[in-house]
Amino acid sequence: MRMSASLPLIVLSMVSASNALSLHRRDEPAVLAAPLQRRHVDGILGKRDTSPVDVSIFNHQNTSYWLNLTLGSPAQNFTLALDTGSSDLWVIEGSKKAANVYVSDDSSSFKSLDLPYNATYADGTTALGVYATDILSLGGATVKDFEFIVVNQTSSDVGIAGVGYNISTYASSGLNKTYNNLPYALAASGVTKSAAYSLWMDDAAATSGTIMFGGVNKAKYIGELQTLPVVPVYNRYYSLALALTEVTVQTGDSKSTTTNLPLAVSLDTGSTSTLLPQDLFNDILGALNGTYDEKSGFAYVSCDLIETDYNVTFSFSGAKIDVGLSQLVFFGAVAGWPKNSCVIDLTPSEPGVNILGDSFLRSAYVVYDLENNEISLANTNFNPGKDDILEIGTGADGVPGATLVPSAVSTATGNGVQTATTGVVGATGVTVTAGTTATGSASTGGSAKSTGTSSGMAALPTGNAKLLSGLAGAGLLLMI
Structure with missing residues (x-):
């Protein structure tokens, strides 16, 4: 993992939560179970020297859990990397039908929203595109006018299905426009009762798992x-x-x-x-x-x-x-x-x-x-x-x-103070910054989805493969 952004500490204190997860048994529960496939992804490892690395290490370190879905009318098939640490779903645009390539001209229900997407990965990979809507089908369920990103410039050959908070999408953090990403869209369309899902990934020898939206x-x-x-x-x-x-x-x-x-x-x-x-x-x-x-x-x-x-x-x-x-x-x-x-x-x-x-x-x-x-x-x-x-x-x-x-x-609570000044690049290319001072002994988990909005938020650390601030003029930094 390589970092190029300064991240803040989280301030921790003892609190008593008052809410609990609501579960209901029904003859026909409003749930959507989708199988996951664990597969190897071609690519290079991050921090490594020139020493020979056993192929089993390479294969193990370059696996992801994949989710199958379709977009468009007629349906176009996609296999995307499931990512609980990011929030946008994006596919790669193409001019002809091919595996995992989205052809917008072939879909009668495609609509461009003319909102830009501009992300840069920690290894230098870029993902540039535009937000759009189309019909999504997943596990027998259909969502009309589902919002996602059509990426037209990237060195990656795989797309991502982000299932994190909708407030952490690029549109929300960079463009101040919050929309229903996959978990919220399933709830809004009545497929599930709420934006919640469970994950079962089986053991290290398995090649499959399950994500169950709403159940x-x-x-x-x-x-x-x-x-x-x-x-x-x-x-x-x-x-x-x-x-x-x-x-x-x-x-x-x-x-x-x-x-x-x-x-x-x-x-x-x-x-x-x-x-x-x-x-x-x-x-x-x-x-x-x-x-x-x-x-x-x-x-x-x-x-x-x-x-x-x-x-x-x-x-x-x-x-x-x-x-x-x-x-x-x-x-x-x-x-x-x-x-x-x-x-x-x-x-x-x-x-x-x-x-x-x-x-x-x-x-x-x-x-x-x-x-x-x-x-x-x-x-x-x-x-x-x-x-x-x-x-x-x-x-x-x-x-x-x-x-x-x-x-x-x-x-x-804890000792120590760290000041973080971060920024994201909005649609106009103007960098907006926000400074925040936090005290604490525990740092936040993962890479940072951050926004520099008028509310004064600083870096918002989350997981891997996610929005990190700090690339002024280059969009959002992502780590995968």
Whole structure:
């Protein structure tokens, strides 16, 4: 991961949340389940040296979870990378029919909105285009006048299906125009009851998973869902982040750590790895007798750990997710490593970029409730039985299936002050800046979707693959 923007700290304090996820059992629940495919993506790794990298590392680090949908009349098929850490859905424009290419002239229901999209990725990749509307079909459901982006200039060959907060779209942050992105559009069209969805990604050996808009499948998790408040940024919600309060490495000699905690971390499908601050990363790696190879950018441990039942347990105000080392460690090596060395899918993060990526999310059943600013967690059931589907309803009343964690941390006070001045480039190319001073001991998770609006918001850190401010004259910086 490479950063080019200064990110602020989040101020944390103890609060007691009052809302809980509303779940309802119905004979025909208003839910939309869509299968996910885990597939390799061609590309280059980020921070790496010239040492030979085992192909298994390359393949593992370059996988994404893909969502199939159609756009247009007649329908054009797309396979897009699912991304909980960003909010816009975009496809690549083409002049003729081809896989994953959108031909606007072939769709009778296409309408251009003449609103520009201008994003720059951290590796230099650009995505330029225009907002438009068309008919979207997903899993048998149809949404008319769905708003998305037609990208006409990019070095990427894949599009993205962002499912984060609609306030974090480029249109909202850069153009001051909020619209219904995918989760909100499904709710507004009556496909679901609310802008909420659950995610099941199966284990590290699997090639598929499921996203369920508007519903929860009890067969996919163990125990009960525990509901936590999303960490706000300056009293507003932009990033799907939780406060991580403790990490325990459970081996023959278990060790726990609260270094740099509580810490706001983004639960982000746009990142393969889990990225944590250097000191916290060192504590976890040390407890596993591992080593970080700074030249290659990978950490390694003994391959023998894959065969153990040891866990790394992530705690969120007492709600615990056990990530087995069999899910976190995989075969692969860099030239010069000791024999019997395997990669562990943890990475020291850049300042402010704290992400629980796919290596964590596969072990967690996650419900992202955008309406109530809550995330519910349970341990994944890797061997689910018959489906048991509950509808996510409206309102904030709690019912069986989700239990509010009492006195959960959403913010916490601490020492230290950091001032962040950030900006985004609007439609006119004029850079708008906003300065904010924040105190705290926990930094926000992930890359920053930021806006420089008149309300005075500073950098709004979220997950990987997302809007980062700081590229004056070049649009929004994205990290993937």
